Amino acid sequence: MAGEFAPTTGVAGRYAGALFDLAKEAGAVAAVEAEMKALSASIDASQDLRDFLKSPIYDRADQIKALTALAQKAGFGALTTNFLKLVATNRRLFALPAMIAGFAARAAADRGEVSAEAISAAAMSEDQTKALRLEIESMVGKAVNLETSIDPDLLGGLIVKIGSQMIDSSLRTKLNRLRTVMKEA
Template sequence: MENSGGIQASLAGRYAKALFELARDEKMLAAVSASLSTLKQMLAESAELRQLTTSPLVARADAAKAIAAVAASLKLDSLTTNFLGVLAKNGRLGQIAPAIRAFSDLAARHRGEITAQVTSAHPLSDDQVAQLKTTLKGQLGRDVTVDLNVDPAILGGLIVKVGSRQIDGSIRTKLNTLATAMKG
């Protein structure tokens, strides 16, 4: 399997690659992907969990105990739980979010898919996500996995990033362009 240098170059990418290879070898890719998706959702929803993973004031031993409790309460698979324990022990819990993104990219590539990072002002419905995937598949010629993010600051529309290409159809960008044009 080919990996891009970009994923391997970052610290989070190296952790994600190790987790991916272990999950692939243990035939646990689906379980680990599901656990990481659950963890990503909890990171987005819980300020306390984000603080636990990013605060330098939390001792490594305390962070390891807390993250083990979080993993148990979320019913994460054993491989993901062990992965989080390693991150906590090494003082790298701040790398969870980028590691999840890198793992998702590696898993999508393994399945022959391409990942699109999609930012919207409001959460997208299942129908909207399905339409977006269909449209992107038609343009890119490959199956597409979408990584959804919500940023109310864009006001409306979408920002879609696939690889190094970005399509910014946000209202914020359109208003900024209009304001610049009006200045003359």
């Protein structure tokens, strides 16, 4: 399995790998993945939580207490709760978003899926998203978990990220290339 996905490296990769191994052993990969996704949504939604995770001014006991309360309120299982306590105990909360991403990548690879991200200038319709997912699946030969986001600065077009590869067909990039060519002429 290790060669089938782009691993998260460093501290985050080790923690994500350990959590995945424990979840797989317990038969709880889907449950832990859902809890990690909920935690990620909470982090994305709360600037205060992001600041808390990054800040070294909170002592270990406060971090453990806060994450335990968050896990209980969210209804997380024992494995996820204990994982969060361990991360707080070891003062690694700054890497929690990367740990979540690493866990998701391991879980997707275990299911034979590939994660991809599509960034567009405007919202894509369901039909466009489905067509893009099918095209990516035909390219990689695996099921694709496609996340979409919007970046109006692209002006038009699309950026697709699949693992470490990026296909940039955005209008912004094309205009920047044209600008560079015209400066050289």
